[in-house]
Amino acid sequence: MRHDIEFHTTDGTLLRGWHYVPDGSGPFPTVVMATGLSGVKEGGRLPDLAGRFAAAGLAAVVYDHRNLGSSEGTPRQEIDPLLQMRDYSDAVTFAESLPRTDPDRIGAWGSSLSGGHVIVLAGQDRRVRAIVAQVPMVSGRECGQRLVPAPALAAAAAFHRADRRARMAGGEPAMIPVASPDPAAPAALPTPDSWEFVQKDNDFPTYRNEVTLRSMELLTGYEPALLIERVSPTPMLMIVAEDDLVCPPELQLAAYSRAHEPKRYVGVRGGHFDVYRETPAFDLAADAAVTFFTEHLGAPA
Template sequence: MDRRDIEFDADGTTLRGWFYRAAGAAGPAPTIVMAHGFSAVKEQYLDGFAEMFAAAGLNALVYDHRNLGASDGEPRQEMDPWAQVRDYRSAITYAATLATTDRERIGVWGTSYSGGHALVVAAIDRRVKCVVAQVPHISGSESGRRRVRPDQLPGLLARFDADREARFRGEPPGLFPVVAADPAAPCALPGADCWEFFDGSTTRAPSWRNQVTLRTLEMAREYEPGVYVPRISPTPLLLIVAPHDRLTPPDLMLEAYERALQPKRLVLLPGGHFDPYIAGLAEAGGAARDWFVQHLAG
């Protein structure tokens, strides 16, 4: 597989990742811009998707979000969803400068939190000619309401307020665990499947950190990418939903799909939120590959 390391500027911050060259391409080829979900880095199984795309004649540009993994940015472990949306657009700009990219055939792929970003970017950036959103984040307010136990919510909101005052005094941002082995322990992504995915991928992704800033959680609760879904058309949209997803509620994804206009396609993938990365990679990656090939390489 032809893969090289890349880096590019995103509003003054250097982002780093990989570029996979489309197999058999003699000239410019379609390019898929990709990034991972909440707190995750590219080594956590994005190479499998990129390799499938490259084998089908599609370039793949994979990068780490700012403040995470190999990319620069401060404060570390902070995820501002709108900064990440702007970085997707910077990645598209970078991809368009490459001689190996057909700038009229650029697609975006996102998963989980970045699946929400993919929806927003496809709606606001017409350079995007095709989009795949895998188990995407749809509504911060509704997901937050379901994810945080009612008895823990007052304490979390109080921590947000205290953290804001501490930052005002010049102190470093507070941190919060992403996942926890104890199902009763407060964390950003509760559930045994969340712990198993992240804890099980630490060997292949040593740059991943089990913490995010408290401000990350506050911004996530305010982020509503689902409202952009009706604006994606006429860009072709593929939505991949796991019916047993306990992290990004399937009913929110299905409601978003109903609001989307044509052309669109829905794929229901057996299993839960993390199955597409490993057990369901062939099906999830294959559906995305075929959608991109149909609309970008056909």
């Protein structure tokens, strides 16, 4: 069963989403979930995954990040990873308040950028009893350098400077596409599979193929891997796509190698976006997440 939910963060921003509840009276172990980068809760097969959790006896709180989708917050389409990560902690607090949640059995699932968020969250918030980090963005700086050629990064400095001045003067923030059909054009995710995913898999009324230019600066300074050694003793599952062009597998594996037990690694064939489609990669990743959370959060009371 799915219910609409909304809750305020500690800074007053209203976030909206869904609460998936298994059959029965509970209280249930509960997984907090949100999408990566510019995604919305309708995409990335989050409804399918949350439904699988519910079928296995795990409730789920799924929500849109601030500034995106059905959630409130301004500037619209701005990705502030530190604020998004803090909102995860507020989502845990909200989940605790739900009468059908077992507050001692809360987990967190994240993918891509939010895969990095749950690593940071688990390193700081011991209320979280298990995490699944799927194709996680573990280093904003390293991912940015590998996605964008050095000359383009240098040229972008002038645009960022102009954007700062315009915003300080009260102007609207400059925008950049998430993905573009032109591989040479500026984009947050300048890979061919990013454009294909945006075109084919994000046909939702609340989705927009753009983020603020400032988002790219904020992402560049976000380093979830710096906290990965602090995740333990919270159990962590990391799911890595072998041909990931957005979040390079070697960066994820290097971070995983530094994490302490208990931890588990699952590799899936395909690229970054195959875990969001009707593919064997999605099924393998979903089954692994269900098994991991059931093992570490337990079955319904």
